[in-house]
Amino acid sequence: MACPLPSASAPALYVSDGYRVRLAPGVLAKALRLARVRAPLETGGLLLGAVVDGEAHVLAITGPGRRAVRGRVGFAADRVRDNRLLGRVSPCLRYLGDWHTHPGGPARLSRTDEASVRETLNAERPEVLHLLLSGPSAMQGHVVASVFTAVCGEAAIRRMEVVL
């Protein structure tokens, strides 16, 4: 299997102090497509990619597993399926974090969201990303993409600033 290379065409860059995240072109478009299919229910999946020179490059995203729970408020991943999938794409792509949607909801993580993001941190994975798409309940029109980084030992989850 040939590994995808980080794209040379300008990916969206998100930063917070020394933490840098690049979203490959197409990642947001796919997330938005998946978001609209499920709206007004929440959906989500995995952020896959590589870390190059200390920058996280999100190269691909997945949709929800069949056993994921998509609610009006709340999304619970199908971790059994997700782990199987990660085994298949390794070592080209690694798990960088998760994404989910808030149709008709705020552009911030709920307490439950924050807790589940923190649950994915461990000694081998001291930083994880999270992408949140929020917008009108149909997820049409003005949809906001917020990128977060959770770092082991930090009290607050970082909201990344987009660099244009």
Ligand SMILES: [Zn+2]
């Ligand atoms: Zn949420």
